[in-house]
Amino acid sequence: xxxxxxxxxxxxxxxxxxxxxxxxxxxxxxxxxxxxxxxxxxxxxxxxxxxxxxxxxxxxxxxxxxxxxxxxxxxxxxxxxxxxxxxxxxxxxxxxxxxxxxxxxxxxxxxxxxxxxxxx
Numbered sequence: 001x002x003x004x005x006x007x008x009x010x011x012x013x014x015x016x017x018x019x020x021x022x023x024x025x026x027x028x029x030x031x032x033x034x035x036x037x038x039x040x041x042x043x044x045x046x047x048x049x050x051x052x053x054x055x056x057x058x059x060x061x062x063x064x065x066x067x068x069x070x071x072x073x074x075x076x077x078x079x080x081x082x083x084x085x086x087x088x089x090x091x092x093x094x095x096x097x098x099x100x101x102x103x104x105x106x107x108x109x110x111x112x113x114x115x116x117x118x119x120x
Contacts, residue, residue: 002029005049011041011077012118017084018051023060031068043077047118049111050084076101080118083108 002025005014013033037044057065079101081088106114 001025004029004033005047007047007115011037011043012045012047013037014047014049014115014118016049016051017054019053020055021057021061021065023058023064026061026064026068031064034068034072038072038075043075045078045118046076047080047082047114049082049114050088052083052108054084056088074100078102078104078118080114081105082111082114 001018002021003016003018005016008014015030034044034046081103083106104114104117106117
């Protein structure tokens with residue numbers, strides 16, 4: 001499940017991921033919101049927070065993520081990954097190699113630091 005965090009404003013979007021992310025999460029929540037930000041501001045800044053119960057992505061959601069990231073690889077200014085298992089951190093770092101973005105990873109107890117970085 002994806003929730004948009006209330007701190008989101010302007011070209012900054014905070015996303016809370018819990019349980020398992022689905023194709024519906026991407027198609028109805030995340031992709032439309034990111035497209036609107038990119039259309040209005042040209043570049044998006046994303047804070048991706050994984051709850052303790054985060055279980056990863058369904059296969060279709062993984063495909064949505066990869067396809068959108070590849071299509072918009074120049075449209076992300078900063079990307080903060082907060083919490084989650086180590087494999088997600090490594091996956092994000094690998095994905096960032098193909099995108100024109102600054103990427104930083106933070107532990108769950110560094111959430112405020114992540115917000116400060118994404119806003120700077």
